Amino acid sequence: MSPARIIFLHGASSSGKSTLARALQARIEAPFWHISIDHLRDSGVLPTDRFRSGEFDWRAARAPFFDGFHRSLAAYAGAGNDLILEHILDTDGWLEQLSRLFAPFDVFFVGLHCPREELIRREAARGDRPAGSAARDFETVHEGKRYDLELQAIDPLADNVEALLAAWRCRSAPSAFDQLL
Numbered sequence: 001m002s003p004a005r006i007i008f009l010h011g012a013s014s015s016g017k018s019t020l021a022r023a024l025q026a027r028i029e030a031p032f033w034h035i036s037i038d039h040l041r042d043s044g045v046l047p048t049d050r051f052r053s054g055e056f057d058w059r060a061a062r063a064p065f066f067d068g069f070h071r072s073l074a075a076y077a078g079a080g081n082d083l084i085l086e087h088i089l090d091t092d093g094w095l096e097q098l099s100r101l102f103a104p105f106d107v108f109f110v111g112l113h114c115p116r117e118e119l120i121r122r123e124a125a126r127g128d129r130p131a132g133s134a135a136r137d138f139e140t141v142h143e144g145k146r147y148d149l150e151l152q153a154i155d156p157l158a159d160n161v162e163a164l165l166a167a168w169r170c171r172s173a174p175s176a177f178d179q180l181l
């Protein structure tokens with residue numbers, strides 16, 4: 001069995017990762033899963049209201065939550081599932097952990113760049129993210145990263161999907177992701 005393929009979309013909050021992932025999933029020639037922390041959050045896995053009210057301590061729960069999420073990705077891929085992953089590497093140790101966990105797989109690392117003003121506009125328009133997350137991510141999200149492909153979030157979505165597919169189909173090892181550490 002050839003190793004599972006992981007297309008890792010990386011960009012600031014509100015840059016358009018989910019939108020790109022959905023459009024890519026609708027076009028790509030194999031049944032890729034679209035994986036996002038948003039899906040876990042929105043499906044009611046966590047007692048969100050009780051974290052929000054302060055009854056439970058999110059700071060204590062956050063590390064095991066993301067540790068489990070990261071390991072689940074390797075479990076899915078290890079079972080032979082191809083993944084479109086959208087995620088933000090914004091916490092110390094996550095890059096190292098995912099590099100280790102993803103070592104057996106065929107990873108294609110995509111940087112999604114979005115101008116600061118557009119991030120702020122998208123964040124405000126959707127109204128379901130804390131104001132400031134996008135601007136904060138903008139400063140740091142791409143720092144020190146090298147990608148297999150870089151896309152501009154203000155380019156037409158369909159063009160980005162086609163560019164991604166074309167680049168992914170002719171990718172060569174090693175992935176930029178494997179060389180980040």
Ligand SMILES: Nc1ncnc2c1ncn2[C@@H]1O[C@H](COP(=O)(O)OP(=O)(O)OP(=O)(O)O)[C@@H](O)[C@H]1O
Binds near residue numbers: 011012015153156
């Ligand atoms: N190409 C685009 N043109 C215009 N608006 C877009 C585009 N892509 C996404 N948006 C809008 O920007 C907002 C954020 O998009 P999306 O949820 O895809 O971002 P995200 O990077 O997944 O965010 P997060 O990491 O916070 O979940 C949404 O309201 C979406 O409709």
